[in-house]
Amino acid sequence: GEDVEQSLFLSVREGDSSVINCTYTDSSSTYLYWYKQEPGAGLQLLTYIFSNMDMKQDQRLTVLLNKKDKHLSLRIADTQTGDSAIYFCAESIMDSSYKLIFGSGTRLLVRP
Amino acid sequence: NAGVTQTPKFQVLKTGQSMTLQCAQDMNHNSMYWYRQDPGMGLRLIYYSASEGTTDKGEVPNGYNVSRLNKREFSLRLESAAPSQTSVYFCASSKLQDPDTQYFGPGTRLTVL
Numbered sequence: 001g002e003d004v005e006q007s008l009f010l011s012v013r014e015g016d017s018s019v020i021n022c023t024y025t026d027s028s029s030t031y032l033y034w035y036k037q038e039p040g041a042g043l044q045l046l047t048y049i050f051s052n053m054d055m056k057q058d059q060r061l062t063v064l065l066n067k068k069d070k071h072l073s074l075r076i077a078d079t080q081t082g083d084s085a086i087y088f089c090a091e092s093i094m095d096s097s098y099k100l101i102f103g104s105g106t107r108l109l110v111r112p
Numbered sequence: 113n114a115g116v117t118q119t120p121k122f123q124v125l126k127t128g129q130s131m132t133l134q135c136a137q138d139m140n141h142n143s144m145y146w147y148r149q150d151p152g153m154g155l156r157l158i159y160y161s162a163s164e165g166t167t168d169k170g171e172v173p174n175g176y177n178v179s180r181l182n183k184r185e186f187s188l189r190l191e192s193a194a195p196s197q198t199s200v201y202f203c204a205s206s207k208l209q210d211p212d213t214q215y216f217g218p219g220t221r222l223t224v225l
Contacts (some may be wrong), residue, residue, distance in 0.1 A: 004154065034214065041215070042116075042216040052207055067157070088154060100145075100214060102154030 004103035006089055009102040011109045018023060018062075020106045022089030029091040032065060034074045037086045037105070046074070076108075084110045114138055116217035118203050124223045125193045133188040133220050135203030144186035145170075145180060145214060148199040154221045155202060162184055193224045 003025045012018045013026045024032070029051050035043040049056045049063045049072075062075040076083055086105040093099045116137045125131055137144065140143040142163045147155040147170075157170030161180040175197060177189045186205075190197060200221050 001117055008152075030215075035216075042218045043204075045213050045215065090154075099157060102156075104152060104154045 002100050004091055005085075006088055006103040006106045008104070009107050009109070011111060012079050013111050014079060016079055017111075018074075018079045018083070018108055020074045020076075020087050020089075020108065021097055022072040022074075023070055023089045024072065024088055024089070024101075026069075026091060026093050026101070029093055031092045032063075032072050033090040033092070033100075034061075034063065035088040035090060035102075037088065040084075043088060079108075079110050081110045081112060084108055089099065116203055116205055116215055118201075118217040118220050120220060122221045123216070125190075126225050127194060129193050130179065130189070130191050131193065131205075132190075133201055133222075134185070135150070135187065136185045137203075137205040137215075137216060138184065139205060139215065140183070141205035141207050142183070143208065144180065145204040145206075146176070146186070146188045147202045147204065148172065148197075149202060149219075150199050158188065158201075180182045190191075193222075198222060198224045 006022045033048040034046040036046050037043050046057050060077045064073045086107050088105045089103040091101050119134045137153050145160040146158040149155050156172050159178040161167045164183045167178050179187045200219045203217040206214045
């Protein structure tokens with residue numbers, strides 16, 4: 001079955017890099033996504049990567065995909081207090097119907 | 113562009129009451145979705161509508177019904193609310209199903225007593 005797993009919590013100091021990891025099980029995933037959720041708010045799309053890519057960079061964000069190990073990571077360079085939020089990894093799957101499967105989220109706390 | 117809007121923001125119901133959660137998008141998107149988010153869990157898909165006139169069950173459809181009223185609006189109805197339906201409900205929309213990306217509304221926090 002489909003499953004997306006993330007660690008629950010990460011704490012970093014302001015200015016350091018953060019790396020949030022995610023593993024998924026379905027090899028038929030076409031796209032993998034990172035969403036950010038701030039307290040009391042909806043999910044905001046941060047970035048996504050096509051499954052045949054290894055890496056995608058977007059300003060302070062770097063997404064790495066290891067398709068062989070089904071491992072996805074999000075690196076945030078120069079982490080700021082405004083980056084404190086919950087980060088969700090998600091994979092899209094098309095079998096008999098379309099699905100977007102989310103991980104349970106990683107809470108990132110940035111310490112001053 | 114308001115994006116994806118949801119009403120109400122908060123709601124408290126008694127067990128057995130019914131209510132409809134409203135969602136609208138102004139991005140001319142074809143596909144719309146309803147998710148629920150429970151503490152410590154990722155989002156789970158309740159129902160989705162790939163295009164106007166179609167609806168399909170997601171992962172956790174029991175206890176819910178949906179209506180795709182037109183291209184803009186997709187409502188979620190709880191006919192007889194249960195405490196297990198206490199959750200935060202998110203509506204989302206996308207131009208296509210894949211590879212397009214989903215844009216989320218701010219959520220409705222529902223408590224069923």
